[in-house]
Amino acid sequence: MEIYRADEHRPPVMPRPSHPPEHLIGQWVSGQCEVRPAVLFLTRYLTFHGDGRTWEGYYQHYADPLCRQPTFTLFASGHYRQGPRSERVAGGTDMVFRVTRARATPLSPAAVQMLNASGPGGCGAAGRWAVGEEQDITETGGCQALGIRLPHTEYELFK
Template sequence: MIVVQTARSNGLMSPDLNGPNWGPGSECRRRLRRLQGGQGIEAVTPPDLHGEWVSSSCETRPGPSYLTRRYKFHSDHSFTFYQFYYSDHQCQSPAYSYRIRGQLTVGGLTFTLDGANEAMYELEKVSLTVFQDRFAMVLARQLNGSCPGMVEPNQPLAIFRKYVVLDNSRDVVQIDCTPGLGFTMNELQLIRQEVYQRRVENSGIVRRSESLYLGDIHTDFGQRVIYRSKGYQTPLRRYDDDSEVRTVMAWGSY
């Protein structure tokens, strides 16, 4: 967060808006413009989620864990999400992934954060696939912590096999082994969509991009399932609004 204080008797100086940190095009100037209401930045209320949203870079969550997200919202209020986790901070070595299906209902504005909407979600099916041996045993123990016997004792998960860890389908016995994994989608309880328009220098072209802010994740592994977000994660970008977001999709869905 950037706090701007103007010069007063306490001796604090106002920022140099022409300097390298605050000059045109700088990150500080961009954030300041957004804090002040911004030029060309608009919150979409209610959010128009239909379509595909992806990470614009490798993300870090408490743990630490490294991931990219690929979220698709359908016109019937259902969603299909992919979370790809990696063993390195550059998101180049796939470790495991989740495929998530469910339903989302967006509500009204929340008092938690300005311009954000509350939402309710229901998970229908979550599956887990492991790609590295070093994670296979750890995840097997975590699964057995919620669903004893799902994996043979002291046996790792099979590499590249899809394990259904949550299933609320009406035609099957309902299972939910996600608590032991620390898996939750409570980030969907807080949603803010922004549209940003900027004019390309020396041209009449106006470029438009869209960002999707979802709720933050608790730093304590054991608190994540019950935590209600008070801030945002790194925003997702609408997949079709700028070719640069395609570079993070290092490997596709399965």
């Protein structure tokens, strides 16, 4: 349909871009509580830097599907690249995210107990976790207790 022939009964149908821009810039925030595999509930706040290749994000994890009981926050950063067009979702593009750095902040006594049970070299400074105190987990190759291994590759679908 051509735009000049549109009216209130026949709005124009604008073509969707077939491929996202190669360089993402700006922020993206979860619209609601997300459910991920392994019974994880989280919200995400991601920033894509103007250099077109680096990103960082905060992942707020919760104990419940309504995202009302925070357990820990994960800050992650790294690089991304645009993959091929999705074979499963029309108009979608596969993106590849490489996580190279991470920090974790426990937000509940249960999370602190779990992290402090990690052996030396398994998740930040062993036995030194406290509620609300962030630790870098990059040097320990991630955090076994949280299921995080560094470096790590994530695959996401953008549409």
